[in-house]
Amino acid sequence: MYDLIIKNAKIPQGDETVMTNILVLEEKIAGFVDSTHGAQAKEVIDAEGHLVFPGFMDSHTHIMYHGFGHRENWVTGSAAAVRGGISTIIDMPCCTVPSTRTVKQLELKIDIANAQTVVDYGLWGGVTGEDVREGWMHNVQEQADFGVVAFKVYMTPSVPTYPRVTDPEMLECFKEVAKTGLPIGIHAENFAMCDFYVKKFQADGRMDGPAWSEARNELAEKVAIELGISFAEATGARLHIVHMSTGIGAKLIGEAKKRGINATSESCPHYLTLNYQDAMTKHGACAKIAPPIRTSGDNEEHWEGLRNGSIDFMATDHAPYELESEKTSEGTTIWNAFPGIPGTETMAPIIISEGLNKGRLSLSRTVEVLATNAAKHYGLYPKKGAMMVGSDADFAIVDLSKEWTIDPKTQASMCGYTPLEGMKLKGRIIKTIIRGTLVFDDAQEGVLPTLTDAELDKIVHNFP
Amino acid sequence: MYDLIIKNAKIPQGDETVMTNILVLEEKIAGFVDSTHGAQAKEVIDAEGHLVFPGFMDSHTHIMYHGFGHRENWVTGSAAAVRGGISTIIDMPCCTVPSTRTVKQLELKIDIANAQTVVDYGLWGGVTGEDVREGWMHNVQEQADFGVVAFKVYMTPSVPTYPRVTDPEMLECFKEVAKTGLPIGIHAENFAMCDFYVKKFQADGRMDGPAWSEARNELAEKVAIELGISFAEATGARLHIVHMSTGIGAKLIGEAKKRGINATSESCPHYLTLNYQDAMTKHGACAKIAPPIRTSGDNEEHWEGLRNGSIDFMATDHAPYELESEKTSEGTTIWNAFPGIPGTETMAPIIISEGLNKGRLSLSRTVEVLATNAAKHYGLYPKKGAMMVGSDADFAIVDLSKEWTIDPKTQASMCGYTPLEGMKLKGRIIKTIIRGTLVFDDAQEGVLPTLTDAELDKIVHNFP
Amino acid sequence: MYDLIIKNAKIPQGDETVMTNILVLEEKIAGFVDSTHGAQAKEVIDAEGHLVFPGFMDSHTHIMYHGFGHRENWVTGSAAAVRGGISTIIDMPCCTVPSTRTVKQLELKIDIANAQTVVDYGLWGGVTGEDVREGWMHNVQEQADFGVVAFKVYMTPSVPTYPRVTDPEMLECFKEVAKTGLPIGIHAENFAMCDFYVKKFQADGRMDGPAWSEARNELAEKVAIELGISFAEATGARLHIVHMSTGIGAKLIGEAKKRGINATSESCPHYLTLNYQDAMTKHGACAKIAPPIRTSGDNEEHWEGLRNGSIDFMATDHAPYELESEKTSEGTTIWNAFPGIPGTETMAPIIISEGLNKGRLSLSRTVEVLATNAAKHYGLYPKKGAMMVGSDADFAIVDLSKEWTIDPKTQASMCGYTPLEGMKLKGRIIKTIIRGTLVFDDAQEGVLPTLTDAELDKIVHNFP
């Protein structure tokens, strides 16, 4: 007696697909069979011949619980994730007060997350210039021992609770993280350049949206990535460029890989689809993120990077804010609005619509950039990111033909805005299953409310 | 009711392995289940936790039926293959009288093969200088339409029945094969150089084994590969270097790939393990092949090529001869002995022992070079070379720990010699299954004799 | 008392020019002085502020004396050279009966040349497949000891008296010439390809001029150069590509240089200025050379090659034929017409007009490609190719502004045709001086007839 059978599942095998039935027992994939004749299960979900992917992974989210009560929390954030076919997120350490850079903070974060999340999650560890200066570097190994999957470093600060590093402090972080064998993800923008040109543009009286992208320019990211590559080469650390925004960045990471340097990168949906001139003009603060949106040329270079492997996988940098208080209130300008946009709900649909369906990405590459590669990179594979016998029974069922339009009013995120608003897509998540439990069903506009307490309990408490 | 269940199968999934049970129905893989509880099957094979690979592919064999009665035929050759875990061979067009370069010859070849073979097979098409000169190039498209998977061209002849091409004739062949979209595999040795130095060494009185390798030198292969790359670039043909022997060759093909040229290559077991000074001295004519065995440095460069992808997959160039008549009879010298050695029985064991078990190749790369890549290259994937629901139920079950020694006396090939004699390996094929039928069982020293006529009938007649 | 003072000479110094007066004593440059006040000389030539270059070098000529009586001889050929500002030629070994591949033939050639030449000269040595086959390779070192400056090898034969090499014979030539330390210049066209496509085009009935260029195609040169590079790498020989015609050739030689291989190349004026479609249509046999004229794209790539150093210097392949007997007589077709055109008279004017005056080449690069580099390459520097105290007093005085039109009727060559006919140039040789003797004066339409016997005697007999 299986717990679940997913019937008529078309599953990816390389660039091919195969029609099969997926057996689930005790939260794991128990098998694939061409016929369910004779097999019994407590529950049957009929995929009706749609593509069934391994559950997607968003390895870069900012759930902003304690200290930021009016922002995205684990309830709204995880609901948004599963609506996007995401079965695992990996959350950043920066958006709490205090930030999550010790075992004590990690324990506190897990307590809060476990009580609220409907999506499985892993955690980023943190290390800052303050840790270097104060002699707190022992926290690095302790966080690693506790189970974080990577460490985040900010060259340019995004939130006041998480101090940036100077160049030598970053080098010290690389040395320390290298010992753990875990990746070190850097927010790669040259601080002094960002600071200087933002102030210069402010002094010049620029108040338009595009000013944000022009002030935090491509060169600031380029030289930051070059510095990261040199530090990775010098220390042996596993450099990862989080939310890389520029095409030149993809080129640099691709070249570094060829030279044998352990360097990886991620793109985000907005860096594949939006150009700053249009998006910042139209959406202003609601399209404000850091690094900023770039040009159409960068969009194309990122698609190319996804194809040729210089970009390893997708993530979202999901960081939505309360629209009224932080984006549109009286006195809010492009300079003081908080940078951040939602992402989890639309990442996979965009890759499927604009990548797979338009022929930019092959099927196997689609699986890699949405699921497999991040899972491998963060040590969660093949429990996550794989569709093997024994893997967690996490799935995203996708209707490749369904056309729809992005509308923030129908999203689960608390924020109510997205610069992708109005984008027409072809391909939609119709069901998300985590460890054998259906957590999102498009037909029912979400299924969480319908789950029993026991069912809900089964899909939380799962810090990998 | 399944036809077959393979229980306790440890199957490769990327670089991981997963323990499962494989269901087989009507010659195809019908499913993978973690428990066979409730599943019924006519036959059960217990893999006992051993690694179960997709059946291996040897895409370069010379079965020498009509016209060469005293050589390897489809009975002995296919028996040797399955003993090596090989479930599919792709046979070359050159070793018949006349050679196989027309639909008529292909039909004749299939008739003979089908009556004798126990291994599945595909066929190489053929094109020669004679076809160019005589205006027979229409045969190329006709062979493609008939179903050959690639075309073979000889820059230097190996058998009298299959004329070589001059440089412009080769260019004409590239142009014609390019139209079919199929690969063109070249025996890459500069004819004039081989001919000149062999005659020079003969004139100098050299009669030692190493003279063969020194006469047909590395440079003759290098410049032939360079010519092939230029022709591929000029015509768009899919260049494939069969039985590539040199490390410099791997380097050239790797560079051509980077420049976007459609170029691939294969190595053979003897180019990974033997150096000519030792092997040609010890085995003389019994180690004589073309291209010849090279140096230990080339061995290492080929392992590196398998790792970095400049070598795409393994094949054997399996071409054994009757020992008495063609290798050791009175008057036979290193110059007039026929070039050729057996290979199918030992290719996979060598890759597993010297590659996988010694850490030279990862598990995923082992699967690629023994099965997946050749199947993809020749258009047989995912029917062959894959372990998916719906793929042919072809498997090689391998005991990774079993130690043994290569001994031609226990091989199925008719030849009775191998320059690998005495090589100690760790890792042995214990069962081979083709389309759900056990065709080799190490414990029973082969199972063919025990198959019923109906069973035997099921595994022949399978020109894909 | 100096023998000669050249007053008001503007001389190149790097990319600058300096106005000076040049002192000549005993055939050498004795000094440069800013004022001739007090200096006495037997003769004074006033350069009137024109540019005075070191005498130019044409290192690739075919003077066709004994055995080819009705062709260019040393009288007409050397007169043509000095009219082009050339003070030294290096003559090829192929156009005599028998060809010049022994000391005996060299001695004979010098006897004839010395009696006729007005230009200084060096000699190419020769080596052919016949020398390899017949065991005559000792001739190589003997020619080197006698004083040849390089060795010529034909991959594809141009004249019946000078056999081509097969690939291994060429390798043997490389090995032997490598020992001498001298360059080995190859006529780089794949023989079998040239032969095959010429015959194919003939069989197809093509009789138009462009057919010649299309039959002896770019690829035949490309693969020949690749072979030469591989042989140079294998043997350490100093590979030189004579009369390189293709842009891809320049690219290959440039890359080989970067990889540290000792490889050089020369272009000719017709490869910089003519495209085959126009020139072969208009001039037919009178534009027929081997390798043939290529495309406008190749023209541009050769200018780029001259700039970036992948082409080392210019030469002419000067090989004119009697118009009536070998280009236009009854029954002459594009296939059986003799390949060859004149060049010495127009090489420098074309480089000056189309290169220097049009900004394609800098002044320093102009000096290098017309004089310095060839002199260095063939070991004649700084005696030749330099304008130093102590160098031979060889000069070409050039009027950069003078406009004129190429007209074979006014040329010294015996041939009376040139595919450059009608080309308008800006920049003309106005005086040529060899070892202090004025041998050409544009104002006097040549000065040779006016020289005394003693003067003439002084400028012959100068095998360097």
Added chain:
Amino acid sequence: MYDLIIKNAKIPQGDETVMTNILVLEEKIAGFVDSTHGAQAKEVIDAEGHLVFPGFMDSHTHIMYHGFGHRENWVTGSAAAVRGGISTIIDMPCCTVPSTRTVKQLELKIDIANAQTVVDYGLWGGVTGEDVREGWMHNVQEQADFGVVAFKVYMTPSVPTYPRVTDPEMLECFKEVAKTGLPIGIHAENFAMCDFYVKKFQADGRMDGPAWSEARNELAEKVAIELGISFAEATGARLHIVHMSTGIGAKLIGEAKKRGINATSESCPHYLTLNYQDAMTKHGACAKIAPPIRTSGDNEEHWEGLRNGSIDFMATDHAPYELESEKTSEGTTIWNAFPGIPGTETMAPIIISEGLNKGRLSLSRTVEVLATNAAKHYGLYPKKGAMMVGSDADFAIVDLSKEWTIDPKTQASMCGYTPLEGMKLKGRIIKTIIRGTLVFDDAQEGVLPTLTDAELDKIVHNFP
């Protein structure tokens, strides 16, 4: 009547030498003649067959006049230069109070220099973070118009009077200097890294000499050069790396050149000859410079860089200090001692002894790195750095065989120390001539005291 004839001068012509006599009139080279017969001159210097080079150039000196009275001034500094065969220095803008970043300061500097210098000189302009912040960037073009040859920027400050730039300030400087077409020379060390590790080493209690080199580590220079290259690429500025110390720097600049970026670099004698472990241990503060002395490996990579062109020329960073007050006084440590060593007196002897005489550099390359290339780079060629008719009559006469030992007690610099002390050299400057006036004669232990006022007057006041 010439002013001067230098008889029996062996002059370099490419890699050859030619024996000649040099005529000088009105401070310029008036000619070269093989015989002085009949030529008259007011003065004759017999070079006795020694090599006569164009006067050498040191394009990186720190003469420390007003504000630093007890340091090297123009009298001692220029005397030291001419003893080293140097006829032109280009002086840095940083070592005055206030520093030289305006036309007013330039005028003041010239007044002081002209009254004291015996060597010809050019001037670096200056631009700092302060100029960016205070809105003084108009000074850049004004300095260019006044005649400076380049602009100096400090990423890490060396003297309190000359503020460093932050990264964006440096970018602003690149943009501004790009408009002038002049080079921008950067002191390439990452400030934060130098500062951090110096403080860390101090905190760790390191007081040994090598600590200085280990604290200001290779990586700080590497990432600074990478930043400079990115800024040069972004702005089109002519990047020059002054006093480059690392081998990796040479590699980076070489690669940037190949990518078409306008980047150049200079090495200094101490980066070619000293390793920090030995030199800093032995000499301590007296070997303290910034960037610091590196390893023997870096020495070798710099010789290679000089050969392959990734290093364009030599300079000295000549900056000597009063030994008692700034290097050895009570309380002076490796951390607070002033960084700086002398250089002008030994640069050319070291290149000649260790480069030319030991076969590391060819003769032509020796001339380029000591004279020609810097003159071209700073726009002073062919007035300086050339030995042409019309060039300034600046010469260094060198006895290639003379053996001697570096001894600070016999040097003209005021400092009395050098970390090169005791180094044995072969090759010595025996005479230096500037614009036709003998300013140093080794036989007379300097000739300045013997010059008349009129003669002295002639060789000062020569801001080019």
